[in-house]
Amino acid sequence: MTTVRGPTAAIVNALAGGNGIVPVADPSDYLAYANRDTNQEITDQGISARSTGIRRGSAIPLSLPSPLRGWDAISGTDIDYSGADILYRVGEDKAYVEFETFGQEFRLTGSNGIVDWMVGILRRRGSDPQRIGHHGQCL
Structure with a gap:
């Protein structure tokens, strides 16, 4: 604009x-103006597993959710938004961004009279977004 x-x-x-x-x-x-293709190819996928059980000698349930997630995108755009073909990013493998994360959670839940409670710890580890290739090309 x-x-x-x-x-x-x-x-x-x-x-x-x-x-x-x-x-x-x-x-x-x-x-x-946008005189370049703005095609995108995005993949967002993940899996999560959860194990719940009673700890030995206790009536307090222990839950262990473990999510794994991957995200990547290839996108093209007309960066200058003018009618002139000055600056653009081609939507191919050269304009690629990705990251992956893994989490592990330990969660105890219980009830004490009128109070239901939950205590947990979450640990998340992941890669920073990786940018691969060119982010703009000029005439």
Whole structure:
């Protein structure tokens, strides 16, 4: 969305072969150009297992949920949002982001008269998002 037509408007228009940005900057128009494919391929998957039992010699149930999750995405976009094909990211393996996490939880639950209670510890370990490849290409 164009909010200000600056000194580079003529250059962008020339690169686009005409109308590279909106003629009049009006934020209430919500008008922007996207001349590149914005395809995305996202995979979000996971598995969780839970074991619940009574501890030996106690009536307090112990629950052990263990989730494993993986997420990755390949996405393309028109980064400059102008009619000129200046800056873009191609939606292929070069624009790839991924992370994986594993968690382990220990949870005790019980009841004491009128109070139901739960105490637990959660440990989560995961990779930071990994960015692979180019994040923009220029003409």
